[in-house]
Amino acid sequence: SQQGEEDPQALSIQEGENATMNCSYKTSINNLQWYRQNSGRGLVHLILIRSNEREKHSGRLRVTLDTSKKSSSLLITASRAADTASYFCASIQGAQKLVFGQGTRLTINP
Amino acid sequence: DGGITQSPKYLFRKEGQNVTLSCEQNLNHDAMYWYRQDPGQGLRLIYYSQIVNDFQKGDIAEGYSVSREKKESFPLTVTSAQKNPTAFYLCASSMAGFNEQYFGPGTRLTVT
Numbered sequence: 592s593q594q595g596e597e598d599p600q601a602l603s604i605q606e607g608e609n610a611t612m613n614c615s616y617k618t619s620i621n622n623l624q625w626y627r628q629n630s631g632r633g634l635v636h637l638i639l640i641r642s643n644e645r646e647k648h649s650g651r652l653r654v655t656l657d658t659s660k661k662s663s664s665l666l667i668t669a670s671r672a673a674d675t676a677s678y679f680c681a682s683i684q685g686a687q688k689l690v691f692g693q694g695t696r697l698t699i700n701p
Numbered sequence: 702d703g704g705i706t707q708s709p710k711y712l713f714r715k716e717g718q719n720v721t722l723s724c725e726q727n728l729n730h731d732a733m734y735w736y737r738q739d740p741g742q743g744l745r746l747i748y749y750s751q752i753v754n755d756f757q758k759g760d761i762a763e764g765y766s767v768s769r770e771k772k773e774s775f776p777l778t779v780t781s782a783q784k785n786p787t788a789f790y791l792c793a794s795s796m797a798g799f800n801e802q803y804f805g806p807g808t809r810l811t812v813t
Binding site for chain 2: 624626631632633634635636639679688689690691692693694696
């Protein structure tokens with residue numbers, strides 16, 4: 592079962608605009624993580640937010656977490672062509688597994 | 702130069718043959734993972750290992766086998782019992798306790 596579900600599945604914006612991706616999950620979490628995957632490559636960890644945190648920043652990235660709604664969002668500000676990638680949220684299911692959603696494919700148009 | 706490596710990058714096999722995918726890490730991580738990714742899809746967990754000489758099945762373990770004889774290595778064998786083995790396979794490692802996972806570059810397996 593998919594613990595994380597990203598929305599939208601695909602997003603296309605102009606360079607310089609902000610991009611927002613959402614993630615919903617089903618069970619209680621200790622933390623939620625966001626990863627980026629460039630086409631045909633491995634995933635790269637972007638940011639981890641713990642269940643007792645509501646917002647976290649890293650450079651142009653801002654992640655929010657609403658545990659009451661079981662949802663998280665990733666905001667990329669001032670997008671660049673290099674941000675074109677797929678973005679995945681992931682959260683721990685049960686005691687041992689990190690479960691990934693199906694991802695949002697982000698395209699930044701020049 | 703620390704990291705996690707997978708080889709080969711592309712692998713072609715005939716149906717009915719077993720094939721082993723390599724995964725090595727020099728990050729001194731205790732935990733290692735194998736995922737499968739199909740086109741346009743997320744990652745599905747095949748097997749994971751939290752410690753040497755121990756591993757657990759993930760969500761789609763049927764048709765796969767692993768070993769963890771050394772901390773640095775976690776090879777995955779795709780057996781002939783796997784009905785649809787063509788996919789992109791990703792290996793990852795992490796410190797114990799579900800910190801961030803570090804991923805290798807992946808192996809694209811094509812079985813014809």
